[in-house]
Each structure stands twice: as structure tokens, then as C-alpha cells.
Amino acid sequence: MAGAVPVAKSLKDIYTEDALPAQTERWETLLKQFKTNYGHSPQFVSRSPGRVNIIGEHIDYSLYSVLPAAITADVLLAVSVIDETSPGSYKIKVSNVQSSKFPSHEFDIPYDSVNIDATVHEWTNYFKSGLRGALELLRKKHGANFKPKSMEILMDGTVPAGGGLSSSAAFVSASALAVMFANGETAVDKTELTELAIVSERAVGVNSGGMDQSASVFSHRGSALLVSFVPSLTARPIKFPKTNPELNFVIAQSFVVSDKQVTAPVCYNLRVVECSLAAEYLNAVLNKKGTPLPKDSGPLGVSLRGFHTNYFGETTLSFEAQLTELVSLTKSTLTQTSGYTREEIASVLKMTVPELNARFTSTVPIRAEKFKLRQRALHVFSEALRVLQFLSILENPSASLSQDTGSSTETFNRKLGDLMNETQESCREDYECSCPELDELCEIAREAGSYGSRLTGAGWGGCSVHLVPGDKVDAVKRAWEERYYSKRELTQEQREAAVVVSRPGGGSAVFVVG
Numbered sequence: 001m002a003g004a005v006p007v008a009k010s011l012k013d014i015y016t017e018d019a020l021p022a023q024t025e026r027w028e029t030l031l032k033q034f035k036t037n038y039g040h041s042p043q044f045v046s047r048s049p050g051r052v053n054i055i056g057e058h059i060d061y062s063l064y065s066v067l068p069a070a071i072t073a074d075v076l077l078a079v080s081v082i083d084e085t086s087p088g089s090y091k092i093k094v095s096n097v098q099s100s101k102f103p104s105h106e107f108d109i110p111y112d113s114v115n116i117d118a119t120v121h122e123w124t125n126y127f128k129s130g131l132r133g134a135l136e137l138l139r140k141k142h143g144a145n146f147k148p149k150s151m152e153i154l155m156d157g158t159v160p161a162g163g164g165l166s167s168s169a170a171f172v173s174a175s176a177l178a179v180m181f182a183n184g185e186t187a188v189d190k191t192e193l194t195e196l197a198i199v200s201e202r203a204v205g206v207n208s209g210g211m212d213q214s215a216s217v218f219s220h221r222g223s224a225l226l227v228s229f230v231p232s233l234t235a236r237p238i239k240f241p242k243t244n245p246e247l248n249f250v251i252a253q254s255f256v257v258s259d260k261q262v263t264a265p266v267c268y269n270l271r272v273v274e275c276s277l278a279a280e281y282l283n284a285v286l287n288k289k290g291t292p293l294p295k296d297s298g299p300l301g302v303s304l305r306g307f308h309t310n311y312f313g314e315t316t317l318s319f320e321a322q323l324t325e326l327v328s329l330t331k332s333t334l335t336q337t338s339g340y341t342r343e344e345i346a347s348v349l350k351m352t353v354p355e356l357n358a359r360f361t362s363t364v365p366i367r368a369e370k371f372k373l374r375q376r377a378l379h380v381f382s383e384a385l386r387v388l389q390f391l392s393i394l395e396n397p398s399a400s401l402s403q404d405t406g407s408s409t410e411t412f413n414r415k416l417g418d419l420m421n422e423t424q425e426s427c428r429e430d431y432e433c434s435c436p437e438l439d440e441l442c443e444i445a446r447e448a449g450s451y452g453s454r455l456t457g458a459g460w461g462g463c464s465v466h467l468v469p470g471d472k473v474d475a476v477k478r479a480w481e482e483r484y485y486s487k488r489e490l491t492q493e494q495r496e497a498a499v500v501v502s503r504p505g506g507g508s509a510v511f512v513v514g
């Protein structure tokens, strides 16, 4: 048992020391604004942070472990339970501190269903998807006739949207948590909350994996988090050893906005489909016993991890050796570098094209002539391997340095950084989820002293993450300013938010007001 979401007594329980002054001011403004909007104080605030992914990109939906960390930026929902129901429905009033960008809404929601129109891009959809997930859980606990409470909500979100720092998962997790708490669940189980947030977010139209919601809910201040999905969801805090100079994760915005909901048919959702098709294809060709892939918790019910397990069965090979073998099997089996048509894949899977479409491309719309199974599988297996290697360097720094002669801190940094650089190359070449601006930010940073630079999150824009020793942070920032940010038309606000030196923050929490 991972335990319950903490009920914080003070903001010190939530934020790192350097973030406290600004956060205290922000919370006071939120509580005041709530009073202005609704005429009384909120009863509680639910909070869930964004995250930066350190390593393990686009492999969570293939059910391989990933290593994210929560950031300070978060979603706050100030909430009050109200007594405004009608016989068939309850009321949800939602407003946002940025009211010109995110207009207020009042919903009368029927007791039996929460309607979400994923084709309309509407900010409150994320709240509704958290609401829907939480209600499913509440009904499982209290019976099908459970009647949710009416609520007034004011949101303040500081995670940039479409920026690869997972604003959506922070919003969905904070919403589900708020609904649970408002309905009397004062000890919300972290695993239950995460699992429901993962499934709920798919209702908004993106077939996402489970990394973001896990990072948002489970993170511990000062640690990254190893999130694993097999055999079940687990999250383990991972400390970074102290080095001198201290290592920092620096996050830099590209200001290329990639809205996953809009681009999903040719980007994110297409990759999810390609990975599942690669799993089926490899299984059909390589699994001589002909055992079908096991149904799993990935978005399409079959995953590369499922193929992996099916292929090796009981084995004495180490997990690293298995992944290394899978990389070479992919190269020798999936030889078509230009991709595979639906007809080619269907014939290997012994199904018709309509059957293939019904099974893999009907629940989420995608647009593609060819599916690049080779490149996608190569990225996934090699990235899963890099996560393991990264972890073993972190957990056993002296072993990984034993044959080295130079300064041990320097070698440690270089080894971690090299893995992050390899991730970026794999994302650019094989997964095709980078973009020229992200590549440029990485190039500039490396030249100015970053050990490892890569995109973070889904990519195609958004943020990048860089491993930079404390004495090089200023030089890297200056280089970006001169060579990247000064060449773009940015508002003062964007300029100020462009680069963040991140300390791993805490996960979801509830704060009782009063």
C-alpha cells in the first residue's frame, strides 16, 4: 500500500524552501479571490504538481519504467461544498484566476452520467474527466445510487499548457482528488487516485500512458520517482547523490506549442498505435509457440512489454540482456525502414484490414498511410534499457566509475548526461517526436556546459530538460538568451518563465482551510 494522499498542515509540507515565499503569496491571493467570486471562504484546496521527465520518454504506454520528478508548478483547486441540488442533478461551478483566458462555467450534471465532448477543446473537460473517474470509484465504494455533492471551485494553474510539463495530468489528478475529498473521502488512496486519473484522462481524447499522473500523485520532495507499471503500478523515490558542484535539472521552454489533443491523430495517438502494432507483428513472427499477447493495462490492451514477456517466458537472462536482444531482433525482423502498410501488417497478423482498423484505429482517430514499426520499437526497447542504465549509475555510483581514471564527479555526470543525449537522438531519429527548435536548445546547452540535453514530455514542441552542474547554469542560460530567446518575439512573462532550475517537489496534497 502506498498510503493516502497527505493532508498538509502548512505550505512547508508541500513546497521546497526556495519556493515558499512566492507560493505563500499565491495561495493568499487564491483564497481571497475565492471569497470575491463565491461570497465565502473555500473549505479546502486540492493540489497536484506538473512533472519533468528525466529519462524514459514515450515508453510508459508500452509499460516500461520511467523516471520523472514533480516540479513546483502545479494546479490548485480551492473548493467549497454547497447545498444546491435539484431532484435529478447536482451543480458544479468552476472558475479560474485567469478568467479572461479560461471563462467560468456552471454545470447541472445529471446523477447518472458526466458528459464530456472530447471533440470540443474546452478547459473544463479536464475537471469533468477527473469528476467522472472519481465518481466511478465512489460508486464502487458506496453503491450505484451514490449522489455526489455540489461544488464551487476556483482554479489556479501554473503549469504551462502544451509545454511538456504535464498540465493536463496535474489538472485531472487535482480534480479527482477534490471530488473525492468533497464527498467525504478524507484518506484518498494514492494508487487508486492515480489509476483513476490515468483512465480518466483518456476520456479527453489522448491515449496516454501513466507516467504523468503517477509523478503528480506520488512524488516526494527532493527525489525523482521510478514509476513501474508491471506487474502493477508502483512508484519508488530515487535520490540523486550529492555532487560538487551540485547537479541541476534545468528546464527550458521552446515556446513551440504542441497541443496533443489537436495533433494526436498524426503524433501521440499514432505512436501508441504503432507501438501496439509492432508488438503484435513481432509476436506473430517471432513467437513460435503462437501464444497471443496477454491483455494488459496499456491504452490499447497490448504492449511491447507484453510481447517482451511473452517472448522470453521463464528465462535466466538479465532484464538488460533481454532488452539488448530485443533491439537486435527488431533490427533483423522489422527490416522495412520506410514503414508498413495496413495490408502488410494485416496479412502478418492473419486478419483483414477492416478487422485491423476496428481493433487498433477505431477508438482513437489516427491518420497514416504507413506505420514505422521498426523505428518505434527500436526507440522503445533502447529507451527502456537507458532507464535501467541511468538508474544503476544513480544507485551505485562507485561501481559505474570503478574503471575510470578521471575525476569521479565528472565521469558520473558524463555517464548520466550521455544517456540523456542518446535519448534525444533516439527521439529525433527513430521516434520522430522532436522538432528543430528543441534540437537547437539542446545543441546550445551542450556547447555551454550541459552534460545531457533532451526534450521532455511528449515532444513536438514544449520543454527540454538539461543536466547542468551548478557552476555552468548561468553560462547555459546566457547562451540560450543570446542564441535562442532573443531571436523570438516573446512577452515579458514568457521571457521570465522560459528557464526554470527545478528542485524535485512533493506530490498531490489536500490543504484544509480555516
Ligand code: NG1
Binding pocket: 053, 056, 057, 058, 059, 060, 061, 163, 164, 165, 166, 167, 168, 169, 201, 206, 207, 208, 209, 210, 211, 212, 260, 456, 457, 458, 459
Ligand atoms: P505530456 O506531453 O507531458 O503530457 C505525454 C503523456 C505521457 C508520456 C509522455 C511521453 C499524457 C497525459 N501524457 O506527456 O504519458 O507518454 O507524453 O513520454 O498524455
Ligand code: MG
Binding pocket: 166, 167, 168, 169, 260
Ligand atoms: Mg498532458
